[in-house]
Amino acid sequence: MATAVLDKLESIGGFSPLVKLARGQQPLEQINTMFRAVGVPILAFLIFLMLWSAAASQVNTSLGQLPGPAQVWHQAGGLWEEHKAERAKEVAFYERQEKRNAAKLEKNPDAKVKWRTYNGRPTYFDQIVTSLITVFTGFLIASVVAIPIGIICGLNNTLYTALNPLIQIFKPVSPLAWLPIVTMVVSAVYVSDDPMFDKSFLTSAITVTLCCLWPTLINTTVGVSGIDKDLINVSKVLRLSWFTQIRKIVLPSAIPMIFTGLRLSLGVGWMVLIAAEMLAQNPGLGKFVWDEFQNGSSNSLGRIMVAVFTIGFIGFILDRGMLALQRWISWDKSAVLR
Template sequence: MATVFADAHDPDTPTIEAAASSVAGKVAVPEAESATEKKPNPAVSKAVAFAKGLIAPTLGILGFLALWAVLAPQVDTSLGALPGPVEVFEQGIALTEEWSAAKEAEGQFYADQDARNASAIASGNPGGVREFSYAGPPTFLDQIFTSLKTVALGFILATLVAVPIGLAAGLSPKFNAAINPLIQIMKPVSPLAWLPIVTMVISAMITSADPLLPKAFVISALVVMLCSLWPTLINTAVGTASIDKDLLAVGRVLKLGTFAKLTKLVLPASLPYIFTGMRLSLGVGWMVLIAAEMLAQNPGLGKFVWDEFQNGSSQSLARIMFAVVVIGFIGFGLDRIMMSLQGLVSKNRTI
């Protein structure tokens, strides 16, 4: 009996154990797989977040364009109805085509000139060789580049003036107290007030018939400088004054010279403030530039807007509005560039 019981019981034991292990395996494997499936993909998450972030701005832009298209025909001006988005876009295409045609005319001009000079040399008349520069009117894209060069020069001059003065003001409370009233008085002065003064000074200084830089270009750049240096100066002074005093004490203990203290302690600690001021200064300079170019007749975007206003054709208003859109996009792009540089400097600073 015992033998029979044992024989009947032994075959069942591995069967039960195998079934238990099989069931455990079936339960455990899906749990591991489900844990793997629930883990989010970082790239997908970033793409989804980016797409969601674009929804609101896109809806805002589309709503603005729709409102513009509906209300524009209802506004009558001396040049006709206010142009809508479609008319403005068409004038943008027309300005691009004008630039392409002007480039073709310029290329043909130089090709004809080279052919004439080659023919003069071949006929034994080297004295007949003449080199002339193309004197066609600037196109819209040419005026964009002129404005960018003008604001770049004014911004660089403003930075070169503002940063040293701001560092000195931040390091010396007495110097800061001395120049603070001047800053508060000069900072709100309009570019329209600076322009006559700068024009008279530059006209007295530049008397050459063929100067290195055009007089209108220099006048516009200096007006940009005078109006845009204040944010950089103030932020540099604030950043320098807020440096940890223990850090300056370490410099004194190490007996660092003035130049070493500036380059190794003060500048690295103040860079985020300096770049914040430079970002604000560039924005101010870009706004000031258009008014300066209008009055100084520097061949940039400001002069384009003024010439179209004086022209008074049926397309002038649409062209002016297209220029306004371009000015806004360029200003936005310049701000993004400075913001990226600011983030890069803040990330890589050593103090």
């Protein structure tokens, strides 16, 4: 049983040195490997914290001294406490409502009771969830559009020649330029007495879509156009249908480039989202940063720094998640991915 578990762990790249160390296989080499993989990044991060702490103590702003690591950690703890307090208020609200309605029904079983939704202010962690939902909405829409168009452009040089000027024109456009246009279009088109989505959410998601469309489109086109022509000729000899050719030959061969584009697009989308939320006032991390900046309290700088690290950490996790998905989907499991 233990051997089977170790074998399973060893098949996962990151656990291989640990499993070999447990088995006594070249212990010094395994320790060295683990130190380079884990110890070196931790050491570098500790050095960064020391430099940050020393530099922060020398910088004074209009809101006070630039917060160091300890102050930022304290503000992160404060945001967590605020989140717990808000959730406790929500639970208490529903408990009071349930008791009130139960007492009303006890007096009169036919009485009409009201069930209201808790409308407390979103906490920092609620805003993180909102930002993730927004960025994935924009990213998925962009992927659904970009991958098929990229495949067609990669297989058809005439279509690529026709679309390439448009791609190169729109690719460098800033989200700050797209946002006013998207805002006006959404306000004009999305008119409803009972809207399913807030206009601020749609504005942010569509802006993300327009900005993270291009890396996937370009990389998919390059990946498909670079497929070995012999494979295409074999598919013609075998008289494979167009759909079968795409599924059996084009996609497996172009997967590395497609995922390179997807990783770039997700990174661009996450970066663009913060600016979009600031201006569209979508209740996510971007709005949190803007509100803290406008607030101008002594805690604002520390809270903004918490948001900066949160944005960076989530961006790192998203990239690693896409890399893991690529490893899972790719047919070449031995390929080195970074």
